Amino acid sequence: MGLAQNIVFGLVTGSYIAIAAIGFTLIYGIVDMINFAYGEYLTIGAFVGFLAAGLLPLPAAVLVAMVGGGVVSLALAWLFFTPINETGPVPMLLTSIGLGLVLRNVIRIFAGGSARYYDTTTETFRTQGIPEVPVGSFDLVGDVYVTSEHLVVVGCAVAVFLVIHGLLTRTDVGIAMRAMGDSEDLARVRGIDTQFIRNSVWILAGVLAGLAGVLVGIQTNVNVTTGYAHILQILAAAILGGAGSPYGAIAGAYVIGIVVALSTAFLPSHMTGLSSAMAFVVLVAVLLVKPSGIAGAEVREA
Amino acid sequence: MSVADRLPEGDAERAALLGLGLIAFALAFAASPLTAIIPTGLSVFFEVGVLFVVYGILVLGLDLQYGHTGLVNFGHVVFFAVGGYTVAILAAQNSFSGTSLGYPWPLALVAGVITAGVVGAIVGATSLRLRDDFLAIATLAAAEIFHSVTVNVQGIFGGSTGILSIPRPIRTAAGDYDTMMIVTLVLFSGLTALTYAGLTRLTDAPYGRVLRAIRADELVTRSVGKSVFTYKMQAFVYGAALAGFAGGIFALYNGALSPEFFTIQVTVTVWIGMLLGGASNHRAVLGGLAVIMGLRLFSRFANDAVPVTATEFASLRLIAIGMILVLVIRYRPAGIWGDPDELGVDS
Amino acid sequence: MTLLDVDGLEKEFGGLLAIDDLSLSVDRGELVGVMGPNGAGKSTLFNCISGVVEPTAGTVAFDGEDVTGEQPEVLARRGLVRTFQHTRQLDTMTVRENVRLAAPNQPGERTVPALTRSQGMQETERRVVERADELIEAFELDHLADEYASNLSGGQRKLLELARVLMLDPDLLLLDEPFAGVNPTLTNEIADRIRELNDEGMTVVVIEHELETLTALVDRLVVLTQGSVLVDGDPETVLDDERVVEAYLGE
Numbered sequence: 048m049g050l051a052q053n054i055v056f057g058l059v060t061g062s063y064i065a066i067a068a069i070g071f072t073l074i075y076g077i078v079d080m081i082n083f084a085y086g087e088y089l090t091i092g093a094f095v096g097f098l099a100a101g102l103l104p105l106p107a108a109v110l111v112a113m114v115g116g117g118v119v120s121l122a123l124a125w126l127f128f129t130p131i132n133e134t135g136p137v138p139m140l141l142t143s144i145g146l147g148l149v150l151r152n153v154i155r156i157f158a159g160g161s162a163r164y165y166d167t168t169t170e171t172f173r174t175q176g177i178p179e180v181p182v183g184s185f186d187l188v189g190d191v192y193v194t195s196e197h198l199v200v201v202g203c204a205v206a207v208f209l210v211i212h213g214l215l216t217r218t219d220v221g222i223a224m225r226a227m228g229d230s231e232d233l234a235r236v237r238g239i240d241t242q243f244i245r246n247s248v249w250i251l252a253g254v255l256a257g258l259a260g261v262l263v264g265i266q267t268n269v270n271v272t273t274g275y276a277h278i279l280q281i282l283a284a285a286i287l288g289g290a291g292s293p294y295g296a297i298a299g300a301y302v303i304g305i306v307v308a309l310s311t312a313f314l315p316s317h318m319t320g321l322s323s324a325m326a327f328v329v330l331v332a333v334l335l336v337k338p339s340g341i342a343g344a345e346v347r348e349a
Numbered sequence: 350m351s352v353a354d355r356l357p358e359g360d361a362e363r364a365a366l367l368g369l370g371l372i373a374f375a376l377a378f379a380a381s382p383l384t385a386i387i388p389t390g391l392s393v394f395f396e397v398g399v400l401f402v403v404y405g406i407l408v409l410g411l412d413l414q415y416g417h418t419g420l421v422n423f424g425h426v427v428f429f430a431v432g433g434y435t436v437a438i439l440a441a442q443n444s445f446s447g448t449s450l451g452y453p454w455p456l457a458l459v460a461g462v463i464t465a466g467v468v469g470a471i472v473g474a475t476s477l478r479l480r481d482d483f484l485a486i487a488t489l490a491a492a493e494i495f496h497s498v499t500v501n502v503q504g505i506f507g508g509s510t511g512i513l514s515i516p517r518p519i520r521t522a523a524g525d526y527d528t529m530m531i532v533t534l535v536l537f538s539g540l541t542a543l544t545y546a547g548l549t550r551l552t553d554a555p556y557g558r559v560l561r562a563i564r565a566d567e568l569v570t571r572s573v574g575k576s577v578f579t580y581k582m583q584a585f586v587y588g589a590a591l592a593g594f595a596g597g598i599f600a601l602y603n604g605a606l607s608p609e610f611f612t613i614q615v616t617v618t619v620w621i622g623m624l625l626g627g628a629s630n631h632r633a634v635l636g637g638l639a640v641i642m643g644l645r646l647f648s649r650f651a652n653d654a655v656p657v658t659a660t661e662f663a664s665l666r667l668i669a670i671g672m673i674l675v676l677v678i679r680y681r682p683a684g685i686w687g688d689p690d691e692l693g694v695d696s
Numbered sequence: 697m698t699l700l701d702v703d704g705l706e707k708e709f710g711g712l713l714a715i716d717d718l719s720l721s722v723d724r725g726e727l728v729g730v731m732g733p734n735g736a737g738k739s740t741l742f743n744c745i746s747g748v749v750e751p752t753a754g755t756v757a758f759d760g761e762d763v764t765g766e767q768p769e770v771l772a773r774r775g776l777v778r779t780f781q782h783t784r785q786l787d788t789m790t791v792r793e794n795v796r797l798a799a800p801n802q803p804g805e806r807t808v809p810a811l812t813r814s815q816g817m818q819e820t821e822r823r824v825v826e827r828a829d830e831l832i833e834a835f836e837l838d839h840l841a842d843e844y845a846s847n848l849s850g851g852q853r854k855l856l857e858l859a860r861v862l863m864l865d866p867d868l869l870l871l872d873e874p875f876a877g878v879n880p881t882l883t884n885e886i887a888d889r890i891r892e893l894n895d896e897g898m899t900v901v902v903i904e905h906e907l908e909t910l911t912a913l914v915d916r917l918v919v920l921t922q923g924s925v926l927v928d929g930d931p932e933t934v935l936d937d938e939r940v941v942e943a944y945l946g947e
Binding site for chain 2: 160
């Protein structure tokens with residue numbers, strides 16, 4: 048398998064990580080917390096979508112998952128996070144860790160440990176005749192294939208990026224979000240209802256998580272750990288991109304996706320499990336070298 | 350602690366005496382030809398008990414880092430793992446999987462502590478300048494990286510099987526399982542008591558004053574002439590070394606190690622124990638840990654009584670633990686026995 | 697005898713020049729006031745001198761030695777000590793602990809002496825406790841000695857801070873808005889103490905917005921505006937200066 052194929056995989060992974068990372072980073076920038084339960088929002092989205100797919104055509108099921116994600120996110124925020132808004136980033140992080148634990152296990156009790164699969168028909172598109180360009184034991188290029196699922200994931204991601212960009216630049220809510228992300232005090236002074244914007248961010252992040260969860264589910268499968276398995280990659284992408292910056296998160300996500308995919312290619316076969324650890328290595332490296340990340344957002348260092 | 354004018358004598362000294370006493374008793378008992386029998390059904394108390402005192406060393410080290418100095422270390426299990434695996438790899442003889450070098454276990458234990466301390470120094474040197482929540486993430490990532498390495502680098506760490514055939518000096522000395530369990534529990538309790546004594550001694554001294562000042566406000570502490578970064582490093586390394594020691598003695602008790610003993614669950618358990626009991630109070634954090642471990646014990650019994658599968662029960666227990674963390678932070682951030690003024694929280 | 701010499705200091709924050717070619721020198725024994733409208737750069741100046749931020753250009757010399765960019769803890773140990781405006785300080789410690797903390801050269805602050813409780817460590821701690829109690833009494837905080845700093849009023853916190861920094865026996869004391877948020881009676885008390893300290897030989901530089909108290913207190917007044925020195929001289933002359941009035945009105 049040529050490296051080009053790995054890059055294709057990396058782009059696909061990067062796509063759904065990017066969707067989730069946007070939501071995650073908005074929560075960080077505007078609600079000022081690292082939400083460690085965010086992985087579970089993806090899992091919930093994946094399950095809701097799966098259940099809905101049993102009754103509705105897939106596109107409708109995806110919408111249901113997105114709406115479900117938004118509602119759940121807002122509800123959880125209202126119950127657990129908004130009341131402790133003033134306590135600071137560490138108590139909120141710890142609360143999200145506890146909440147994540149609770150959600151994972153509630154899901155496990157109701158859903159059991161087995162994996163579910165979306166019922167999709169896959170079409171595969173292959174290229175033909177591309178030269179392999181071997182370098183050492185690797186083929187640089189070679190024929191690549193993409194599945195229809197890959198295309199759906201990437202397509203959704205691009206659509207999300209455009210919608211988010213439009214939201215942040217053209218709508219009142221979006222502009223208010225950016226203002227709050229820059230400086231909450233200034234935003235309040237300008238008359239922005241900060242709690243309303245926070246609630247909007249929770250809903251938006253939940254919607255994005257729901258979508259990302261369904262996409263991961265379609266790509267792989269749906270099980271209890273679907274979201275949790277990706278939380279560190281999402282976190283890495285957000286921080287790499289510059290915590291708080293949605294555009295940075297997109298860039299960060301693709302970097303992470305490609306790093307993970309390439310490390311799968313380069314690692315000896317019995318150590319491929321280490322490839323997901325690569326995301327954490329990137330994360331640690333970013334934190335140490337340039338915590339403000341690619342977009343150089345307003346991260347405060349100690 | 351903050352009210353007494355003189356340096357308080359007593360607490361640390363009593364703990365030290367207790368610790369030495371327990372250790373002496375355990376060693377004597379092991380060496381003697383006497384044996385003991387644990388009534389059936391009660392062995393689970395001993396198993397959980399041993400785990401409790403081992404985790405106790407972990408929570409005390411974490412309390413030094415977070416309760417006293419304010420360092421949010423969410424990867425504490427990595428030092429536990431590094432210490433454990435170092436001892437395992439050095440001391441195990443002809444393990445089926447992974448590397449085993451067959452060195453004498455005392456040497457291995459010392460090496461385990463030092464290695465954990467060194468890893469603590471590396472993590473500390475690189476991460477301690479980060480803001481609180483980023484430090485939490487960096488330490489958590491370090492733990493996940495090490496976990497992934499132990500699972501995947503099978504040649505050295507033995508993958509999911511781990512390292513086997515680690516020597517069990519207590520087992521060898523005691524002869525039978527029951528005696529070994531009693532000796533282990535008493536001996537490890539003694540070690541935990543000594544740890545408590547040493548840390549209390551340290552934190553009751555002006556050293557502890559500097560740590561608490563760092564937790565309160567780093568800049569002000571620097572402005573009165575204290576080298577804050579040095580203290581943060583020390584607290585971090587001491588905590589790491591203690592965790593490594595705990596890992597080492599755990600390896601020598603269990604005889605085998607695998608990645609499943611070193612998951613984020615350990616970090617979460619220890620954190621919840623610390624917060625539930627009341628951070629920065631050594632006795633309180635042990636108490637909080639006891640409550641959490643008690644829950645674990647209770648669930649083992651309850652599981653037999655209730656018609657629910659084991660995995661579902663485990664999930665229920667984890668839900669309870671997660672909720673405890675959430676509720677403690679919201680409604681009682683100083684914990685059961687903690688002092689809200691000391692921790693700067695509303696109660 | 698120049699104790700503090702600031703030369704050509706510059707500090708840039710993301711495109712904004714907070715300090716712009718600022719030069720200032722303070723002799724031993726002086727009692728200098730620093731004033732200026734909001735944004736003039738007063739706090740930034742203190743931050744540059746005391747090592748909290750590193751200047752983009754220029755030098756800071758203390759007692760003849762170049763200390764530009766040195767760490768705050770190093771400067772404090774050398775005798776250059778500052779206080780802070782913010783009162784969110786060592787709130788989770790009692791008044792006693794706050795003051796005892798600041799004592800320099802405590803063996804008990806190192807691991808081994810702390811664990812062994814050596815003779816030297818116990819001796820020093822006894823002396824620290826004594827000296828701290830003295831200062832607490834001198835500042836009339838003894839009835840609050842075992843209270844957590846968070847329970848103190850604004851004015852009491854300022855007194856606590858003064859007691860704390862005095863444990864260090866500074867050569868140069870930088871006071872950042874010592875009268876902010878303090879009632880008039882206490883303000884006068886604090887001003888009296890500052891004058892006392894100066895009479896006893898301590899060099900003091902004070903930033904303040906409370907102009908009446910400041911100008912009555914100090915021997916020399918420096919006015920900052922837009923990051924550099926506008927006027928530097930004795931209080932009366934400075935206050936009469938047209939430019940100073942303009943600088944304040946124009947804010």
